[in-house]
Amino acid sequence: MPPKRKAQAPLDDDGGFDSGAEEALSDQETFDKLRDSFDVKAMSRRLRATHATDPASFLFKKCDQWDAQLKPDHINRPLWVDDAGRIILESFSPIFKDAQDFLINIAEPQSRVSRIHEYSLTAHSLFAAVSIGKSSKEIIDTLERYSKTALSPSVISFIDKSTSSFGKAKIVLKKTLSYIESDDPTILQRLLKDATIAECRADTTDGLIMEAAPRIGVMAIPGTKMAAGANQVAHQVAEAAADPQAPSDMIAALREEDDDDEEVAQVHSFQIKSEERERVVKRCQDIGLPLTEEYDYETDMVNAKLDIDLRPHAQIRYYQEKALGKMFSNSRARSGIIVLPCGAGKTLVGITAACGVKKSTIVLCTSAMSVVQWRAEFLKWSNISSEDIAVFTSESKNRFPRNAGIIISTYTMITSTRNRSYDAEKVMEFIRSREWGLLIADEVHVVPANIFKKVTYSIASHAKLGLTATLLREDDKIEDLNFLIGPKLYEANWQELSEQGHIAKVQCAEVWCQMTPEFYTEWLKPSSVQKRALLSIMNPRKFQACQFLIEYHERRGDKIIVFSDNVYALEKYAKKLSKAYIYGDTPQAERLRILENFQHNDQVNTIFLSKIGDTSLDLPEATCLIQISSHYGSRRQEAQRLGRILRAKRRNDEGFNAFFYSLVSKDTDEMFYSSKRQAFLVDQGYAFKVITRLEGLEKRTDLAFYTTHERRELLMDVLLSKDADAAEEKINGDMFGSKFASTGRKGRKKNGARRTAGTLSELSGGQDMAYIEYNKSRNKELKTKVVKNGFLRKLQRGTANAKKAAKE
Numbered sequence: 001m002p003p004k005r006k007a008q009a010p011l012d013d014d015g016g017f018d019s020g021a022e023e024a025l026s027d028q029e030t031f032d033k034l035r036d037s038f039d040v041k042a043m044s045r046r047l048r049a050t051h052a053t054d055p056a057s058f059l060f061k062k063c064d065q066w067d068a069q070l071k072p073d074h075i076n077r078p079l080w081v082d083d084a085g086r087i088i089l090e091s092f093s094p095i096f097k098d099a100q101d102f103l104i105n106i107a108e109p110q111s112r113v114s115r116i117h118e119y120s121l122t123a124h125s126l127f128a129a130v131s132i133g134k135s136s137k138e139i140i141d142t143l144e145r146y147s148k149t150a151l152s153p154s155v156i157s158f159i160d161k162s163t164s165s166f167g168k169a170k171i172v173l174k175k176t177l178s179y180i181e182s183d184d185p186t187i188l189q190r191l192l193k194d195a196t197i198a199e200c201r202a203d204t205t206d207g208l209i210m211e212a213a214p215r216i217g218v219m220a221i222p223g224t225k226m227a228a229g230a231n232q233v234a235h236q237v238a239e240a241a242a243d244p245q246a247p248s249d250m251i252a253a254l255r256e257e258d259d260d261d262e263e264v265a266q267v268h269s270f271q272i273k274s275e276e277r278e279r280v281v282k283r284c285q286d287i288g289l290p291l292t293e294e295y296d297y298e299t300d301m302v303n304a305k306l307d308i309d310l311r312p313h314a315q316i317r318y319y320q321e322k323a324l325g326k327m328f329s330n331s332r333a334r335s336g337i338i339v340l341p342c343g344a345g346k347t348l349v350g351i352t353a354a355c356g357v358k359k360s361t362i363v364l365c366t367s368a369m370s371v372v373q374w375r376a377e378f379l380k381w382s383n384i385s386s387e388d389i390a391v392f393t394s395e396s397k398n399r400f401p402r403n404a405g406i407i408i409s410t411y412t413m414i415t416s417t418r419n420r421s422y423d424a425e426k427v428m429e430f431i432r433s434r435e436w437g438l439l440i441a442d443e444v445h446v447v448p449a450n451i452f453k454k455v456t457y458s459i460a461s462h463a464k465l466g467l468t469a470t471l472l473r474e475d476d477k478i479e480d481l482n483f484l485i486g487p488k489l490y491e492a493n494w495q496e497l498s499e500q501g502h503i504a505k506v507q508c509a510e511v512w513c514q515m516t517p518e519f520y521t522e523w524l525k526p527s528s529v530q531k532r533a534l535l536s537i538m539n540p541r542k543f544q545a546c547q548f549l550i551e552y553h554e555r556r557g558d559k560i561i562v563f564s565d566n567v568y569a570l571e572k573y574a575k576k577l578s579k580a581y582i583y584g585d586t587p588q589a590e591r592l593r594i595l596e597n598f599q600h601n602d603q604v605n606t607i608f609l610s611k612i613g614d615t616s617l618d619l620p621e622a623t624c625l626i627q628i629s630s631h632y633g634s635r636r637q638e639a640q641r642l643g644r645i646l647r648a649k650r651r652n653d654e655g656f657n658a659f660f661y662s663l664v665s666k667d668t669d670e671m672f673y674s675s676k677r678q679a680f681l682v683d684q685g686y687a688f689k690v691i692t693r694l695e696g697l698e699k700r701t702d703l704a705f706y707t708t709h710e711r712r713e714l715l716m717d718v719l720l721s722k723d724a725d726a727a728e729e730k731i732n733g734d735m736f737g738s739k740f741a742s743t744g745r746k747g748r749k750k751n752g753a754r755r756t757a758g759t760l761s762e763l764s765g766g767q768d769m770a771y772i773e774y775n776k777s778r779n780k781e782l783k784t785k786v787v788k789n790g791f792l793r794k795l796q797r798g799t800a801n802a803k804k805a806a807k808e
């Protein structure tokens with residue numbers, strides 16, 4: 001990874017906040033530096049001495065494997081794989097794209113800055129690989145092919161060991177009851193020997209249930225005998241039948257083989273208690289036999305078909321298709337999580353999945369506002385009739401009239417049992433009493449395990465699709481999602497999508513605002529954490545910076561959202577600057593009026609939002625974000641806020657950049673938290689510039705709190721405020737907000753952010769840097785890769801082929 005260096009003055013005089021004073025070289029700089037620093041002769045002497053033969057080995061000093069010889073053509077191979085399963089991918093390699101496509105299937109992306117990407121092989125990532133049909137051999141062979149050195153025995157054995165037990169057993173739903181199924185009875189017996197699993201068994205018999213395996217939609221998991229055999233035979237039969245030269249006895253022989261296979265294709269199962277479903281799934285994972293969840297929707301004759309298709313104008317993008325391709329194969333839908341950046345179109349991915357399964361679907365969102373948006377998107381992108389799509393929120397409690405339909409609701413509505421009205425209980429009964437083809441869990445990273453357990457207990461669904469932009473939680477519970485929903489199926493690369501114009505390019509900056517002497521004196525006095533936080537947010541210099549930036553960007557024609565988690569500050573700032581603001585208590589009608597004005601009225605170019613605007617707010621007009629107060633070190637919140645401008649309508653305009661500013665009071669706790677918040681985005685390849693001085697600000701006499709008298713009055717206001725004014729906003733129905741933001745300083749080093757020093761004019765293109773980098777606007781040159789409803793066509797074609805092959 002790029003080496004860190006200390007920033008030059010004036011950035012390094014800030015005493016206790018070294019995270020703010022550290023910056024890293026840009027990738028290009030790093031490479032240039034590395035290259036320049038290599039005195040070739042001295043280096044070759046050094047390399048010979050250390051048995052290394054290349055310029056990058058020293059980055060892996062601790063790794064024994066680097067004693068391994070580089071392959072003679074290593075220059076053409078893009079990967080370094082160390083013996084702990086850490087993988088470094090060179091993004092400048094000509095075969096980068098292929099290697100990236102492969103890695104995304106088998107490993108966890110850790111960091112994808114522009115030149116070097118880092119991935120890790122983990123048990124979860126290998127489980128995901130197996131569940132989408134990768135075999136152990138295929139993984140090892142492909143890694144070996146891309147790697148610059150031979151794979152170490154420990155990596156090979158880790159892959160072998162991890163994948164050999166995966167995909168052997170499945171969890172399936174039959175008539176709303178849960179079963180563990182496998183074609184190998186010994187696996188089930190092994191599971192039943194485990195005390196926890198045995199305790200969760202629903203039937204009291206000793207034996208296993210034995211049934212014929214479904215003929216169509218052969219198992220997609222390689223490694224299982226039946227899957228490999230049946231798939232191969234279906235393929236050979238189809239091939240032979242298509243070949244006019246093929247002797248008829250060969251086709252007959254193949255068919256016989258197929259029949260033979262059918263005879264042995266038995267599945268064995270035992271039933272588990274529905275309420276213990278998650279416990280069983282987790283236990284199976286813990287003992288190294290993780291269960292896969294697949295839904296053979298084509299052969300499901302029990303549940304009614306839903307009349308839904310994508311409209312002709314819906315053209316899913318290539319990455320949406322890739323993600324869905326991981327979910328669907330062999331006419332089966334497998335459960336798992338799709339990770340796409342904010343604004344990249346997760347909703348359409350969910351809608352397309354529902355169009356693929358064509359069975360009743362339930363969508364769960366984090367807020368009533370998202371429910372409304374999901375419904376509108378379903379009607380926009382699919383031909384579903386409006387009465388087949390019901391909404392279950394505190395305001396409307398609908399059911400759909402026919403046998404199949406869609407319900408959109410919130411996690412709160414499904415899981416909270418307190419004070420449920422008669423109508424709500426009726427809808428819950430309706431939801432509980434039926435089988436759902438697909439459960440779509442939006443913003444799935446925010447769902448705590450206990451809540452999701454309640455969800456799956458109430459909703460019997462065959463397949464689950466989790467959608468998120470940030471598979472990230474500050475409480476380290478993200479791994480729970482592997483057993484609650486399924487493995488991660490796909491994760492897009494943010495920078496790639498922004499290069500292609502699917503999401504906007506963003507310039508990120510942290511603006512350091514000196515505390516005024518009177519505010520800092522108070523801040524240094526012993527007082528409550530809340531009071532200190534409020535002093536940092538209300539710092540008059542920060543206020544002025546905010547005002548300055550608003551005016552600057554309004555002049556440029558930007559539409560600006562100012563975010564403040566703190567409602568006291570939100571109101572004070574907005575009122576002083578005569579701007580509209582929305583927070584949790586703002587009535588719905590007023591919210592809509594403000595948002596409408598922001599979108600369509602050229603006199604309303606700035607709005608202030610509390611954290612209710614963090615997620616699911618679709619405001620493609622917004623091109624600039626200013627964050628004045630944020631929730632401690634939450635990387636998730638930072639990424640989601642950035643997401644509000646990634647969908648900028650003008651993203652494909654020539655030279656267009658969106659802007660994301662975080663205003664930070666210098667020498668206060670805000671600096672530490674700010675650095676922590678940025679870690680995720682830095683790993684996605686965003687570089688945060690530090691702005692220490694806003695050019696021209698000091699000369700302005702017309703800014704708020706210019707006089708000492710005004711500043712003293714403001715200070716009095718803050719000192720007289722209650723501690724409650726500094727508290728986090730509580731939003732009705734927001735059951736997740738406060739739980740996941742970290743306040744600790746753990747992991748500080750690892751999450752240190754990449755920063756470069758700069759001024760506002762540089763950032764906005766006033767100096768060379770921005771013009772050199774951004775005037776190229778490759779967005780225009782790039783054609784949007786669209787797939788004309790191709791995914792569903794392929795899906796249908798795949799199903800038809802599977803059927804045809806099986807018939808033949």
Ligand SMILES: Nc1ncnc2c1ncn2[C@@H]1O[C@H](COP(=O)(O)OP(=O)(O)OP(=O)(O)O)[C@@H](O)[C@H]1O
Nearest residue numbers: 315316317341342343344345346347348469616643
């Ligand atoms: N294939 C597509 N073709 C055209 N427009 C699309 C496509 N996919 C998504 N969009 C549009 O992109 C915008 C963002 O989509 P969406 O709201 O689903 O993003 P998201 O990934 O859910 O973001 P967030 O995480 O912020 O909620 C929407 O206006 C949507 O209509």
